[in-house]
Amino acid sequence: MLNDLRQTARQLLADKKVDVVIGYGQADPAGPAYPVFITRPEDTEQLVFNDRCYNNLTTFLTRKEIRAMGRAAVLVKGCDAKSVVVLAVESQIDRQSVVVIGMACNGVGQPSLAKCRTCDVHMPRHTDMVIGQAADHAIEAKDRYAELAEMMSKSASERLAYWGQELSRCVKCYACRQVCPMCYCERCVADKNQPQVIKTSATTMGNLAWQINRAFHLASRCVGCDECTRACPAGINLRLLNLMLAQATEEQFDYRPGMDKDAQPVLGCFSVKDKECFIK
């Protein structure tokens, strides 16, 4: 598999089909892998792929510094491949000018991350090629959101107190935003000050406002790569916020972001038949 990957990358660069291959490197086998940007065929030996390859590399497709390098090929796991679909649907990338190399994946992390335990895209979809083999099992919708059950069994007051406690640790480093492939705005609303909608202070309220904003701007767009959760230095389980919205999106609109490249984005359209039992 690794040979195939390096061979593919080498060929793409040698044939000048792409200028840069965005992949994973790893200096220390005991440490995590990290993004590398390979521009010369001979450097493709640096590429690795294993269960320490956490990053969703599609984030780099919209970065100024990386765009400046030219045409890119990007390595994606099944979950990351979904963000390529959303980026294309939202016109952030020209899908034809990006080479997407899918990597069959049996989960990352030891033990596997939460997202991997309910993954049904071990084989990446909508890519230009897939390297390796992995078996996919259908996952029932309710299993995807099983983690929410415990939280939702609490009272509203307890839930609010829980989030208040969790978010009191947030330092507003914006790692959750920066690693997110869907957070591609040129200037985030949190960085705007005319008016200052979200306080810049890392107080519990400021953090709550920020996380509500982040989660909801990702509503029906978040592909569930969970990079925000992994990147959070304070270990806040942001995954739960994303899951709430993913569940609602799937239940109410039968839509899972990034799964179907031709489906209309939920918040980009409407139906006159939308439920409105909550509106008086």
Added chain:
Amino acid sequence: MCACEARDNTDSLADGTISRRENIYQPSLMEVLQVRRQSADVKSVRLRFSDEAEGKAFSFKVGQFGIFSLFGYGESVFNICSSSNWKDYIEFCFRKTGRVTNALWNIEEGDTLGFRGPYGNYYPMDAWRGKNLIFIGGGIAMPPIRCAIWYALEQRQDYGDITIVYGARTVGDLVYADELDEWATRERVRVVRCVDPGGETPDWKGEIGFVPTVTEKAGIAASNAVALVIGPPIMIKYTLPVLAKMGLADQDIYTSLENRMKCGVGKCGRCNSGPVYVCKEGPVFTLEQIRLLPEDF
């Protein structure tokens, strides 16, 4: 330096309160005496300390800056553009661009602003005695030059010929236009005004062209002269070779850097250019000093 030493005095209160004097981030309150519109998006403001004693004790040197605040909006850094000889008030000038300046646009006489300072170094007006002075400015850079011009005019006998080259995009963008006219009437003062091509009006009597070219053509004598050049980076970049050609040495060319600042007291860490904290060791530098800095401004 004046204000810094006074503030070093830490007369802490026993109950843990941080006293007014200790709190280096707490501004003095100042009353707005006058607001003048200088161009479509530039206004100048005259302020007086609300506390009379504080006003009497205050002094600064031309070239220093202050941190002005509009409560509820935040702080902004501006050069104190009045002469240090003017005792009852200070002035600053701003262009409407960000959150604070947009809100400042609406202030009127009698409003209260905050002021911290003076901060930073200053123009070496003493060392410039006996020299011919060349002031070159572009756009909103007139105010930080204006304080030095007035200072020199008030100590007229100390300085030689004064040449002022000032350019803006259009005629309407020239700030302190009335003072330019007044300076032009003074003895041994030459004022060269210019606007970018296309920015002139039918009755425009000044030059048409960019500051570097106009400076080159103006035939300014460079012997025994120092130059103060302030303006947008692109203007400075093209004016420097002109000054070199005229024969000015790097140590005789001064500028004032405008890095983004928050604290003004060498703590918050954003204004540095290489090893230099612009708010403490600047903002005034000679070209000789700037050449030693990494290009980080």
Added chain:
Amino acid sequence: MSETQTKHDFEPKIVAYVCNWCTYLGADLAGTNRLEYPPNIRILRLPCTGRIDFNLIVKAYEMGADAVLVSGCHPGDCHYTSGNYHARRRWMLFRVLLEGIGFDMRRVHFTWISAAEAKKFQEVVIDITEQTRALGPYGDFRKLLEAPVC
């Protein structure tokens, strides 16, 4: 001060984000018709429900609101053809997030009120005010607002 007394003395602050074309005119009509409704409501007019950023709802609580009302044109009546349809879809999801985080959903209200429905406006405001008065101040949220940093 006893619990009952607190509630009795308590005047809820209610923020209403309304669209310019229907609910605002409905409120206006309520006024010209001399229909009385509680002064606890603070009306903020926006061009369209489609413009009502969800951040505004959060902001209202941050500024001390005890309940929020969002109201606009009935489906099919939007001045901009479809703003309220987009808004409706957004709220369908946003309510889920608010609920999951633990907002008291009895303090978030959505209504459609047309320019002719002065009576409905009056009823809604009375209803929300009384409901909120019964709930008391939004203490759970105040706790978050006042949480210390270090």
Added chain:
Amino acid sequence: MSEVISARALRELIGGWLKAGIRVAGPRRVATDQVAYAWLDRPEDCLLGGYIHPHNSIKEFFFPRHESLYEYRIEGKKIALKNPEPLADERIVIGARPCDAAAMPILDHVFNWDFKDPFYNRRREQTTVVTLACREHDHECFCTSVGLGPDAERGSDVMLYELDGDMYEVRCVTDKGGNLMAGRTETSQLTGSVPPGPAKKFDLAYLRETIGSKFESPVWTEATLRCMACGACAYTCPTCHCFDIVDEGNARGGIRAKNWDACQFPMFTLHASGHNPRNTQPQRQRQRVMHKFSIYPDKFGDVLCTGCGNCTRHCSVHLGVQTVLEAAEKSWRNATV
């Protein structure tokens, strides 16, 4: 001869402090896999082992991430300013890592050169730092590379060394520490020691000598292109101290506050005119590393880094001071060969 305290007596001591109204902070489990320095409610909250480094640093207790500088009230055209609440409470930080404690004397320079920051200084005066020497380290630790180590005493008032049998040796470093522990310890023959710290990751002397002339080095781009532009490194760092000053309030009044800020954000140096002196991410990473190993040391002597490894540990792309300097040293040495 040494002074020792049993684990139980230490917990009782913490309990006594809490009871006396002293605010005590220490490593505490805040979520399943998360240990943070946080205020303790009960003595048993305090962890004295089982983790390498909390996800934050003790700078939070001296230089909080959000702090009111003063209040303002707007009354018509007049403004009234009010001093912040008095900072009078006595505080103890227990179980600090040596790399965190060492950051305090480093920060002292910044907050006291020329202008003195009263908020920081008041907290320094009021806080006693009790440090627990390290027995373990991970791949990200590199204290030995910046001249510190698992039992470095710098910045600590008291040092604790783990002994066998749930005992700690207590070494008082300062008078403040001595006063805190006076009468609380027993005399013993046992002395504590720590295993060697992490192997050196880079040659500090070489880098200090070289870095000043490497502003234009291509290594900055090569080594930092993957930076995500978040502030995780700066906010978990014990020595990063950049901040922003903002107004928060409504039409009637509010506070002016000092909030943490980080040089990795594009907004950090963005001028109102739109000009940005540090326009690309590698430029911002260069600023961070050069601030720590060139700008600050040129001014104050020390390096602005204690080798805690939090930057790399908490980086989503495994990029921190250590990884950048390793790459830089390799590149610069190769270039001279």
